Amino acid sequence: MxxxxxxxxxxxxxxxxxxxxxxxxxxxxxxxxxxxxxxxxxxxxxxxxxxxxxxxxxxxxxxxxxxxxxxxxxxxxxxxxxxxxxxxxxxxxxxxxxxxxxxxxxxxxxxxxxxxxxxxxxxxxxxxxxxxxxxxxxxxxxxxxxxxxxxxxxxxxxxxxxxxxxxxxxxxxxxxxxxxxxxxxxxxxxxxxxxxxxxxxxxxxxxxxxxxxTGLLNQAHVEHYQAATPTKVNLGTRAGKAILVSGHDMKMLEELLKQTAGKGIHIYTHVEMLPAHGYPGLKKYPHLAGNYGGAWQDQGKEFQNFPGAMIFNTNCIQRPAESYKDRLFTWGRVKWPGVRHIDGWDFSAVIDKALASPGFEEKPGQEITVGFGHQAVLGVADKVIEAVKTGAIRRFFVIGGCDGAKTGRNYYTRFAEQLPKDTVILTLACGKYRFNKLQLGDIGGIPRLLDVGQCNDAYSAVQIALALAGAFKCGVNDLPLSIVLSWYEQKAVVVLLSLLSLGIRNIKLGPSLPAFITPNVLSFLVDKFNIGPIGSVEEDMAQMLG
CATH class of the missing domain: 1.20.1270.20 (Substrate Binding Domain Of Dnak; Chain:A; Domain 2)
Incomplete structure (x- = not known):
């Protein structure tokens, strides 16, 4: 057994x-x-x-x-x-x-x-x-x-x-x-x-x-922090003490920002906390410094070089190395044996650890832009619609989902790199770390890479698609829109179910299909929704652009 x-x-x-x-x-x-x-x-x-x-x-x-x-x-x-x-x-x-x-x-x-x-x-x-x-x-x-x-x-x-x-x-x-x-x-x-x-x-x-x-969560975020707006985020470091926040929970980040105000500590986001920088109610804190590191699976090597305290507020934690375990904390549902867990909203232990750690030297880095939720995109809907009508924008691609360590995920990097310059990418969740530092330019002032937000912000991507379908008086499947998803865990499963519940067809899924789907169930999904696995970048792109 x-x-x-x-x-x-x-x-x-x-x-x-x-x-x-x-x-x-x-x-x-x-x-x-x-x-x-x-x-x-x-x-x-x-x-x-x-x-x-x-x-x-x-x-x-x-x-x-x-x-x-x-x-x-x-x-x-x-x-x-x-x-x-x-x-x-x-x-x-x-x-x-x-x-x-x-x-x-x-x-x-x-x-x-x-x-x-x-x-x-x-x-x-x-x-x-x-x-x-x-x-x-x-x-x-x-x-x-x-x-x-x-x-x-x-x-x-x-x-x-x-x-x-x-x-x-x-x-x-x-x-x-x-x-x-x-x-x-x-x-x-x-x-x-x-x-x-x-x-x-x-x-x-x-x-x-x-x-x-996810609509309810979006409403909660907007009521607490206002609708996200396009915002540049620095990937470098500021001189001073540091705390890294990883996960998805904005309320926990807000409380930490309040408790660290005036203490000389800079707060950095990690992975799915990156979209926090787009919310006016959070970016108003001057010590929300920037984003540190890449996707969640790289934390083992990246956290060793973070000279401060680190805290997880939702899933994404990996087995911590001894070199940084004493500077690591968990909160909420996240727990790891031997890692100190914070119950409630008092983050003084995390703050004390940050103050006792060496902190960063000043080293500014590349800037990327976040905050393209549906409110921001629909605010310039007339420009987007006109660009589609004139042919300046040929097609939209939703390239999003979870990142992971399995080989084959460089498919998403190559896909984004090779897309023609008259296409626009909507991205969300941590899969974007495969390509969110690429310089893809813009189309008439509309960035070719629009970071919609966290995985739950698939709600925003849906609202953008529905609004475009309404503007062009067609169904979502008739839009110049293709969806290429990467999946890792159960939140990606429910996001996929949400898209299927809207009748959206022709979704490409990778890097591999779920082990819990039997051949007969897969056949049903193919017959009803024409869902399929990713193949080669060139063949998939040709099919979608064709």
């Missing part, structure tokens, strides 16, 4: 799954505990969905569901002690949801309770929890492989959406429709009466609900 099995991310060993240790660094005990959490959340979803149908809602249950799902996303929580606590909380919340239903119903459930929703008391010791988790592995041989495949797509979509819902919740935005869907979707995986097309429908609905979720 394999030590573990996990195939939820693009790094799946040999393209099939990690069975000894995760390529991400996940150990077998962590994998088992995460499997147990997901199994428990299915039961939680079953009871919370029934309670909701009776009009009974508990926000603590709602928030716990998204936080626990987020803990199981790739490169988030690697700490078995932390995950053991989440397991026990899952059991407690599941019981709370069952009691909530029974109170609203006035009686116990009259039907047959699925095994995954039956009363459950977790084992006492961590080692026993690990053994219990191994009884609920990812793969379920009793299920039809194609049904299981679409169930996994649905679960991974829920995990990705949970991350976005968590960011929105932290900023004070909640939506009952989003919580209701996640409960219903997770609970549905226990229902053996549902067939393949039932889960296909739920997966498409997941994508649709995620558009609402």
């Amino acid at each position: 394999a030590e573990m099995f996990c195939y939820q991310c693009e790094q799946a060993a040999q393209g099939t799954g990690c069975t000894v240790v995760g390529v991400c660094g996940k150990q077998p005990d962590v994998a088992a505990l995460q499997d147990l959490i997901v199994w428990g959340l299915k039961g939680l979803g079953f009871w919370a969905d029934l309670a909701r149908k009776k009009g009974a809602i508990d926000r603590e249950i709602d928030v716990f569901m998204i936080e626990a799902l987020f803990s199981t996303v790739t490169n988030v929580d690697f700490d078995p002690e932390s995950l053991g606590k989440v397991v026990r909380q899952t059991a407690a919340m599941r019981e709370k949801a069952r009691a909530l239903f029974e109170k609203a119903n006035g009686a116990p459930f009259a039907g047959t309770v699925p095994e995954g929703a039956a009363p459950w008391v977790p084992k006492t010791t961590l080692s026993d929890l690990v053994e219990e988790g191994r009884k609920h592995p990812v793969k379920d041989p009793s299920l039809d492989p194609d049904i299981h495949s679409v169930q996994q797509i649905l679960i991974y979509g829920c995990k990705g959406m949970a991350a976005y819902a968590d960011h929105a919740h932290i900023l004070g935005k909640d939506d009952d429709g989003i919580y209701a869907f996640i409960h219903r979707a997770m609970g549905s995986t226990l229902d053996r009466s549902l067939g393949l097309m039932d889960f296909v429908g739920l997966a498409m609905e997941c994508g649709k609900v995620n558009i609402e979720c």
